[in-house]
Amino acid sequence: MPDAPGLELIAQRINEEVPGAVTETAHDHGRATLVVDPEKVLGALGWLRETDGQRYTFLSSLHAADYLPAVPRFAVHYELLNRDRVERVHVKALLPDPGAGNGNGDSALPEIDSCVEMFPTADFQEREVYDMFGIVFRGHPDMRRILMPEDYVGWPQRRDFPVGGEPVIFTHNEPELPHWYE
Amino acid sequence: MTPDGTLNRAAPTQSGVQPEIEDPSLGLVRQAETEVRPPDVDLDLEPEQELLTINMGPHHPATHGVLRLIVTLQGEQVIDLKPVIGYVHTGIEKSCEQHSYWKVIPFVERMDYLGYFFNMEAYCGCVESLLALEIPPRAKWLRTLHMELNRIHSHLVWLGTSALDLGAISMFWYCFRERDRILDLFEMSAGQRMHTRYFQVGGVFEDIPVGFEQKVKEFCAEMPDRISQYEALLDQNEIFLRRTKGIGIVPRERLLELGVTGPLLRAAGEPWDLRKATDYLAYPELDFNIPVGTVGDGYDRYRCRVAEMRESVRMIEQCIDGLPEGPWIADDRKIVLPPRDELSTSMEALIHHFKLVTEGFRVPPGELYHSIEGPRGELGCFIVADGSAKPGRVHFRDSSFVNLQAFREMSVGGYVADLIQNLAMLDPILGGIDR
Numbered sequence: 001m002p003d004a005p006g007l008e009l010i011a012q013r014i015n016e017e018v019p020g021a022v023t024e025t026a027h028d029h030g031r032a033t034l035v036v037d038p039e040k041v042l043g044a045l046g047w048l049r050e051t052d053g054q055r056y057t058f059l060s061s062l063h064a065a066d067y068l069p070a071v072p073r074f075a076v077h078y079e080l081l082n083r084d085r086v087e088r089v090h091v092k093a094l095l096p097d098p099g100a101g102n103g104n105g106d107s108a109l110p111e112i113d114s115c116v117e118m119f120p121t122a123d124f125q126e127r128e129v130y131d132m133f134g135i136v137f138r139g140h141p142d143m144r145r146i147l148m149p150e151d152y153v154g155w156p157q158r159r160d161f162p163v164g165g166e167p168v169i170f171t172h173n174e175p176e177l178p179h180w181y182e
Numbered sequence: 183m184t185p186d187g188t189l190n191r192a193a194p195t196q197s198g199v200q201p202e203i204e205d206p207s208l209g210l211v212r213q214a215e216t217e218v219r220p221p222d223v224d225l226d227l228e229p230e231q232e233l234l235t236i237n238m239g240p241h242h243p244a245t246h247g248v249l250r251l252i253v254t255l256q257g258e259q260v261i262d263l264k265p266v267i268g269y270v271h272t273g274i275e276k277s278c279e280q281h282s283y284w285k286v287i288p289f290v291e292r293m294d295y296l297g298y299f300f301n302m303e304a305y306c307g308c309v310e311s312l313l314a315l316e317i318p319p320r321a322k323w324l325r326t327l328h329m330e331l332n333r334i335h336s337h338l339v340w341l342g343t344s345a346l347d348l349g350a351i352s353m354f355w356y357c358f359r360e361r362d363r364i365l366d367l368f369e370m371s372a373g374q375r376m377h378t379r380y381f382q383v384g385g386v387f388e389d390i391p392v393g394f395e396q397k398v399k400e401f402c403a404e405m406p407d408r409i410s411q412y413e414a415l416l417d418q419n420e421i422f423l424r425r426t427k428g429i430g431i432v433p434r435e436r437l438l439e440l441g442v443t444g445p446l447l448r449a450a451g452e453p454w455d456l457r458k459a460t461d462y463l464a465y466p467e468l469d470f471n472i473p474v475g476t477v478g479d480g481y482d483r484y485r486c487r488v489a490e491m492r493e494s495v496r497m498i499e500q501c502i503d504g505l506p507e508g509p510w511i512a513d514d515r516k517i518v519l520p521p522r523d524e525l526s527t528s529m530e531a532l533i534h535h536f537k538l539v540t541e542g543f544r545v546p547p548g549e550l551y552h553s554i555e556g557p558r559g560e561l562g563c564f565i566v567a568d569g570s571a572k573p574g575r576v577h578f579r580d581s582s583f584v585n586l587q588a589f590r591e592m593s594v595g596g597y598v599a600d601l602i603q604n605l606a607m608l609d610p611i612l613g614g615i616d617r
Contacts, residue, residue: 028548029311030311031551058438058441060553060560060562061551061564061577063564063577065549065564065566065574067566067574077549077551077564079553079562079564086459090551119439120439120441120587121439121440121584121587122441123587124583124584124586125583125584146267146268147267147268156276157275157276157575159279159574161276163276163277
């Protein structure tokens with residue numbers, strides 16, 4: 001993990017290369033975080049991956065989180081790793097919710113560029129994020145649901161998606177659920 | 183597909199002749215002629231040879247769970263492959279958000295159901311880092327001990343079932359015999375054979391009982407001989423060798439691009455192991471080697487895992503010998519349950535107990551990705567804490583989920599029988615993939 005001055009230096013150099021890419025840096029729990037503009041996330045990731053002296057070539061994990069009621073609401077997290085120096089950098093792209101909607105899938109979805117070209121490992125993980133949060137990755141070769149059924153409606157990991165369930169039929173409650181078999 | 187394990191290396195079927203499907207579970211789905219893209223390998227086949235798309239699974243014994251594979255075949259060779267997952271998706275990550283931190287532990291254990299101690303460690307370690315809670319040395323060593331036992335357990339299940347896929351049924355019984363001894367040890371220390379919930383935030387649930395060390399030592403004394411016996415059964419078995427050697431090779435650079443970690447990556451010659459690279463628990467103080475392969479074929483993957491079992495036995499012995507005395511759980515009453523005997527004498531302990539059991543402890547706001555080396559590679563846990571007693575988000579970077587992406591490249595261009603071998607050597611745990 002780069003130390004705090006090193007992180008500032010990285011942020012400054014990314015901003016020289018891609019103006020306005022890094023909006024914030026944070027250093028907590030022994031981890032360096034770069035908060036980046038979602039429109040310029042590929043520029044920041046590409047810089048961290050390609051620049052000599054950085055070479056964060058391994059994407060450990062890509063995941064998302066819903067910070068409802070915070071604004072912007074979503075974040076896509078990239079956990080980058082340099083395996084030679086065993087250094088990790090956490091890149092976080094904050095995404096506003098364009099629909100501010102009902103979470104039922106019919107409102108506009110937040111979008112971000114896909115990094116599959118750069119990190120092929122992100123393929124399944126971006127699909128999972130799409131499946132669970134409804135965040136669309138532009139340029140992903142196969143943007144479909146991966147864990148939920150393909151005809152599923154809704155984005156189950158969003159905070160405003162209720163924990164539901166299907167009623168289980170027993171003898172005692174069968175009359176309460178008419179036509180359950182249909 | 184030869185369920186009895188005989189070699190199936192016949193030349194590709196002649197033009198126009200469809201391969202005979204012996205296994206009834208490999209239902210014929212449809213014959214695609216135009217949808218499938220042309221092969222990117224030189225198969226030297228007649229141009230009019232038909233492509234056949236078959237569906238393997240989700241309930242196929244060789245898929246190690248409920249994995250469905252849509253396989254496009256030309257004769258007996260795999261042209262394309264698409265894994266379909268999600269059949270055991272149970273929304274564990276969503277459920278975790280509904281429960282207080284200490285109640286989440288049994289949930290995460292059930293993700294990768296062969297590596298429950300690793301899941302617990304990834305989760306508890308993450309919460310402890312968010313709390314900035316230091317765990318006592320004895321807890322660290324006990325955790326390391328149990329995780330290495332768990333690693334052997336996981337590899338034994340892998341070895342038994344993989345050999346079974348290749349037709350060696352006796353391996354299954356031998357591996358499960360030793361696995362049962364490990365489960366006996368877990369039962370002795372934690373009270374449960376599987377899904378023990380032994381790790382707590384702050385340490386471990388209970389100290390090991392009297393006689394546990396002796397039992398572990400007996401196990402460690404016997405295990406190297408057992409591993410030698412497995413090797414004697416497989417290493418000179420011509421069927422096993424010819425089905426694994428030179429099969430499923432993916433270059434090391436490509437594996438890294440695909441994010442593959444663990445024995446799969448090490449078999450390709452990359453000595454990457456988070457136990458060495460990062461220092462967590464008692465690993466910095468243990469003396470162990472990282473087995474690496476050279477070619478990265480199925481045989482190397484097998485050799486790597488078997489060698490890892492030997493290293494784990496060495497680590498367990500060192501853990502037993504070096505186990506420090508002292509408390510096994512941190513002494514922070516705001517996070518850790520007070521000892522049971524204090525409840526009847528101390529009002530304060532009773533209050534703490536009540537608060538912890540009813541509400542749980544609060545974690546200050548923050549978010550953290552914490553990763554450890556699981557039996558299948560990097561196992562990461564990402565937690566968003568929002569300051570309440572329930573996590574805002576729990577995400578597991580499951581190594582099987584990421585490793586599965588390499589499966590297509592391993593198998594395309596090979597035979598169907600090699601596909602089964604590749605899947606066996608990939609060691610996917612569908613509970614972890616689907617979560």
